[in-house]
Amino acid sequence: MIRDTDIVVTGIGTISPYGYGTKAFWDSLANGEDKITEVKKIKLDNNYAKRGGEIDWYIPKKFFSQNELRKWDLNTQYCMLAMEEAKLDAKIDAFPNNTGIFMGTLTAGLPFAEMYYDNMLKNKYIPRYITQCFRASAADNVAKKYHLNGPKITVTTACSASAHAIAVGVSYLRRNKIDVAIVGGVDAFCQVTWAGFSALRALSGVQISPFSKERQGTQIGEGAGVLVLETYKRAKVRNAKIHAIIAGCGASTDAYHITAPNPTGETQAQAIRTAISDANVKLSDIDVICAHGTGTELNDQMESKMIKKVFGKHYMKPSVTSIKSMIGHTMGAAGIHLTIALIGMMRYRKIFPTINYQNMDEECDLSIVTNHAITKDINFGLVNAFGFGGNNAALVLENPVYKENEIHD
Numbered sequence: 001m002i003r004d005t006d007i008v009v010t011g012i013g014t015i016s017p018y019g020y021g022t023k024a025f026w027d028s029l030a031n032g033e034d035k036i037t038e039v040k041k042i043k044l045d046n047n048y049a050k051r052g053g054e055i056d057w058y059i060p061k062k063f064f065s066q067n068e069l070r071k072w073d074l075n076t077q078y079c080m081l082a083m084e085e086a087k088l089d090a091k092i093d094a095f096p097n098n099t100g101i102f103m104g105t106l107t108a109g110l111p112f113a114e115m116y117y118d119n120m121l122k123n124k125y126i127p128r129y130i131t132q133c134f135r136a137s138a139a140d141n142v143a144k145k146y147h148l149n150g151p152k153i154t155v156t157t158a159c160s161a162s163a164h165a166i167a168v169g170v171s172y173l174r175r176n177k178i179d180v181a182i183v184g185g186v187d188a189f190c191q192v193t194w195a196g197f198s199a200l201r202a203l204s205g206v207q208i209s210p211f212s213k214e215r216q217g218t219q220i221g222e223g224a225g226v227l228v229l230e231t232y233k234r235a236k237v238r239n240a241k242i243h244a245i246i247a248g249c250g251a252s253t254d255a256y257h258i259t260a261p262n263p264t265g266e267t268q269a270q271a272i273r274t275a276i277s278d279a280n281v282k283l284s285d286i287d288v289i290c291a292h293g294t295g296t297e298l299n300d301q302m303e304s305k306m307i308k309k310v311f312g313k314h315y316m317k318p319s320v321t322s323i324k325s326m327i328g329h330t331m332g333a334a335g336i337h338l339t340i341a342l343i344g345m346m347r348y349r350k351i352f353p354t355i356n357y358q359n360m361d362e363e364c365d366l367s368i369v370t371n372h373a374i375t376k377d378i379n380f381g382l383v384n385a386f387g388f389g390g391n392n393a394a395l396v397l398e399n400p401v402y403k404e405n406e407i408h409d
Contacts, residue, residue, distance in 0.1 A: 002245065002403050004233035007170050009243040011228030013082035013184075014340050017053040017221060017327050020081060022089075025337075026344035028326070030373050035327050036208060036219055049203035049241040050278055053221025053328030054189065073132055074188035075108040076141045076313040078224035078357075082184060088242065089386025090098065090228040096266045100150035100178040102140040102162025104185035104317065105332040106326025108154070111190050112137075129392055138186055148180045156332075158387030159292075161185055167249035169229055179234065184226035187331040190396050192218060192282060200259060202296055208329075209356035210322035211300050211364040212294035221328025225336035236367040244343045245398040247380070248279025253328050254390025261386060263304030271392040279396035283311050285380045286318045286396070289352055290338040290408040292384045293322025294329055303384065317395050325355045335385035339395060342381045346399040351376050377402075 012019060017035035018028040036112070037050050042245065044050045044265035060069050060077060072080070087095075109403070113133035119126055136154040143152050155165045162185020169181030197203050197220055204217035235242060252270040254262040262268065271367045276283065277378070291303055308315045323341050324330075330337050345351055379402040383395040 002232045004231060004276060005172050005264055006232040007229055007246045008232050008235050008400065009246065009343065010230055010235050010240040011086040011092070012243060012340055012343065013084065013089065014390045015055065015078045015082045015224040015339065017223065019054050019057050021085060022340060025039060025078050025340065029323055029341055030348055030350050031343065032372060033326060033355045034355055038151045039189065042191055044194065046260060047194065047198045048321040049198060049205050049219065052219050053330065055222050059355045066311040070128065071132065072141055073111040073137065075105060075111065075138045075186045078188060079103070079138045079142050079186045079221060079226070080145065082224040082226040083146065083182070086226040086228050095146055095148055096179045096239065098150045098178050099148045099182065100152065100172055101139050101143050101148050101182040102153045102155065102165040102171065103185055104155040104165040104335065105135055106156065106158060106161065107187045107190050107193050108135050108138040108330070109133040110192055111188060114191055120331060143347045148182065152318040154296060157328065157391035158389060159331050159334050160385035160391045160393040161332040161335065162385035162395035164251065165384060165396060166227065166246065166335065166339060167251060170246050170249055171189070173231060179230065181229040182226060183229055184224065185333040185336040186224035187218070187333050189222045193331065195385055197245055199329035199342030202294060207356045208295040208325050209358065209380040210291070210295040210325050210354055211361060211366065211368050212357045213359040215295045215297065215300065217296050218324065219328040220232050221330040223330050223333050223337065225333055225340050226255045227336070227339070242400040244346060245337060245400055245403060246395065247281065247398040248275040248396035249384060250274030250394040252392045254392065256390050257330060259388050261302045262390060263298065263302055265302050265309055267390065268296060268302065268392045269309045272306065272384065272408055274395035281396065283314060284317065286320065286382050287376065287378045288319045288345060289379045290381060290383045291322045291341050292386045293324050293354065295324060297306065301363045316367050318365065318367065319351045319369050322354045323352055335383065338383045338385065339397065342383055342397050349375055349377055
């Protein structure tokens with residue numbers, strides 16, 4: 001049975017290249033829909049890679065007033081949409097006073113910083129851009145709109161940021177510091193981020209094919225995700241729907257290189273072992289691994305080594321998949337998108353596929369779910385999130401349906 005102290009997900013909001021909403025996200029992933037297209041919203045004339053997981057369906061004026069659009073950059077706008085869906089899904093009319101917000105991001109505020117710079121070159125100075133160009137702006141704006149009076153923390157650990165944000169929110173709830181945690185991540189396309197990935201030669205000019213022998217690099221995506229977390233005790237009182245249990249969290253640091261991962265996989269394995277221990281489950285309990293799976297040669301080889309280190313002779317037992325093959329690497333939102341995808345896999349009883357897979361790389365000989373979804377009951381799943389600078393995070397999620405069906409003495 002679910003314990004009163006378990007941290008549960010009661011609300012989900014998702015903004016992705018597939019459209020507005022979590023159901024569109026789950027359905028499209030389950031169908032293996034490729035949303036990597038030619039990017040049009042930013043100038044890529046001097047970049048060799050011109051494809052990514054772009055949100056091309058979004059028309060700002062359909063969702064926000066002109067005054068709101070003047071104040072909020074694209075990151076805040078995406079966060080607001082995800083937040084509204086999560087709030088409605090959680091069936092919370094007004095959040096309690098002691099609600100915290102924990103948001104991970106790379107680029108929040110940068111679109112306005114770029115706009116300020118472009119105008120400055122024309123001798124135009126627009127102060128409102130400067131007041132919103134810092135990383136905390138998305139969390140600040142959401143907190144203000146929804147009157148969230150608890151702790152407000154922005155996590156900037158690169159591409160593991162939103163996974164770390166989830167862990168921080170869980171920690172506050174476990175210690176009874178807050179009543180509800182809003183956790184999530186966001187990243188929207190901007191010139192600076194794209195140029196950075198391009199300069200590292202990390203972007204693929206063709207399709208992204210994680211773990212496949214033919215992989216040539218990653219591709220950037222954009223979007224946002226928000227989860228409402230609370231203790232089961234609180235959720236039970238208001239008869240809330242339970243999507244999943246955040247059973248374990250782990251983190252580690254490579255202390256190795258500013259961009260390249262520790263190739264041995266040992267420091268990354270430390271984060272996963274910590275999360276599994278925190279969840280108090282056995283390695284054999286993990287049914288699926290939502291891999292970081294960027295499609296770069298170094299990351300995929302490292303992650304494969306890491307999985308083998310952690311799971312030993314049982315490394316072929318858990319199914320492995322990378323949704324980045326379909327939506328791209330959504331940077332600071334990657335961890336929250338993986339987490340939401342895992343919840344969908346639990347609900348649908350399906351492992352979403354790694355598409356564009358062609359031939360096995362002997363260094364990545366895992367139980368990869370290739371090109372088409374497979375049916376599988378999932379009781380426990382693992383989320384891997386690794387960021388530049390060796391920022392590693394891992395989460396273990398538990399299926400509440402499985403938990404309710406446990407037999408107890």
